[in-house]
Amino acid sequence: MMSTSLFSALPPELICQVFESADDFSVVAALAQTARIFYHTWRENPTSICRAVAPRVFSNLTDAEQLLDMQEEAEAVSQSQGGREQKSIIRAKRLLSNARCVSAAGDNWASFCQIHESYERGEDPYMRPSEFARFEHAFYCVWTIGVMGSTPHLQGQASAFLDECSPRELCRLAELGDWAENFNGNDFGSSGLDFEDEVWKAGCDLVSKRWEAYMKQRRTISIPDFTPINFFAFFDHTQRYIKHIPDE
Template sequence: MSASLFSTLPPEIICRVFEFADDFSVVAALAQTARIFYHTWRENPISICQAVAPRVFSNLTDAERLLDVQEEAEAVNQSQDSCKQKSIIRAKRLLFNARCASAAAESWVSLCQIHECFDRGEDPHMRPSELARFERAFYRVWTIGVMGSAPHLQDQASAFLDQCSPRELCRLDELGTWATYFNENDFGSLGLDLHDEVWKTGCDLVSKRWMAYQEGRHGIAAPDYTPLNFFAFFDNTQRYLDLIQDE
């Protein structure tokens, strides 16, 4: 179909084309196809993102929670934005946060070199389930950091941590340990800074809560055959998390 014929399509049809995109790279390509496609994307970013996101994100609930908290933390600054502008900002931030989570996961995979470790079975390389656990913890520690850095949301940070099971706290603490001590914090022009105030706050709050849980309890006998003794995200070491007692 030539570009001149796109203008004859109803906007609802064009929007549906966007919504059936496999991922956001296809959405970006469609938006550059013709002016009518670009305007459709600008008019319907939320509905398009909601349709495409479940096919892209393994942790969509956590990604959307982070978005909600970021918006609440910046509510005063965004109060003058139009509804359409807020929708566009939200869609762009969702994609930015996802790129950050992906970049962090790549850095973690590069550090771990898990395929060189023992007890990995027939599939020694990092698995989708392991990446999903890591990215879930990444979104959650980031969310806690945003809450803890905003005075009017600090009570929510405490309540969020209250809802985390001891096993989840262990995962969040391991993510915080990696973010604080075991990465070079070199994400190029992406804009991710794991040593900024938000991330320091999130890691600190998680660490304190995990230490409070451990006080008076026997330590976990973590495996000694995994990279840097990390174990919270790997499939073959989930049995160690089962040793963590509930409250």
């Protein structure tokens, strides 16, 4: 094993590159504990390290960062609270905390749906990465809308966000909200996710009302009768029903 003195002789730029090549943040955490020089490199370069590692960890990084931005705005984080690098570390930790909530919700949703028992699943009946990706995108969006909708100075942004959603997107968000409100036990272990809190209630309510307003102006859409609770917005084999909705 390389001695501490040899670690100290490595250029900081090289150590930073080692961090940036990590597969995930558990590797980053392990590296930071390897030696003092590694710890200091992490503390001094969290922004560049997080930006390099995050795309390998998050399939919906843009959505995850959008939620994080809104959470910080909602809390009116003061620019004077701590240094820039300290804020980057806090931001990375929150990004991971949010991701644990998304993962817990995805597992719960998959367990509820039991989609592998559904009709028309073919040779790959279990929940697929593409289906989890759609679910996670909708999850982040409804959560973001909830943050904005439950924060007085951001409520206008919640409305603007929904204005930008196509009918197909609204359908997916509404189905996510329906599941969150009615079809889970709200038991997500240590993740901290709580669909009964103010933020999630606001998000689900805003999405539901916007979808209902859209539906009042349109004919009833065609939905499948061979999936759990007739859900269809996220599954590969039911995307044809989504395509029946005008993508205005």
